[in-house]
Amino acid sequence: MQQLTFQERKQERKDNYEKYVKGWKEIPCIACNGTGYYDDFNSPKCESCNGTGKTKVNPEEYKEYMKLRNL
Numbered sequence: 001m002q003q004l005t006f007q008e009r010k011q012e013r014k015d016n017y018e019k020y021v022k023g024w025k026e027i028p029c030i031a032c033n034g035t036g037y038y039d040d041f042n043s044p045k046c047e048s049c050n051g052t053g054k055t056k057v058n059p060e061e062y063k064e065y066m067k068l069r070n071l
């Protein structure tokens, strides 16, 4: 297997950044509506966001979310 050059590694990091980090936004968790729990009282924490009430979405999902919210 060929070793990656410094430039190639740099490009790879950039690609990963574009793909996984850039443009991702935090929105209130859809599964629990941002509360971190499925119900208001005495319920287990939301598995979707692990009880944080927030979730990260990529730009495409974020666009969908904004569209739904504006209805």
Ligand SMILES: [Zn+2]
Binding pocket: 029, 030, 031, 032, 033, 034, 035, 036, 037, 046, 047, 048, 049, 050, 051, 052, 053, 054
């Ligand atoms: Zn949640």
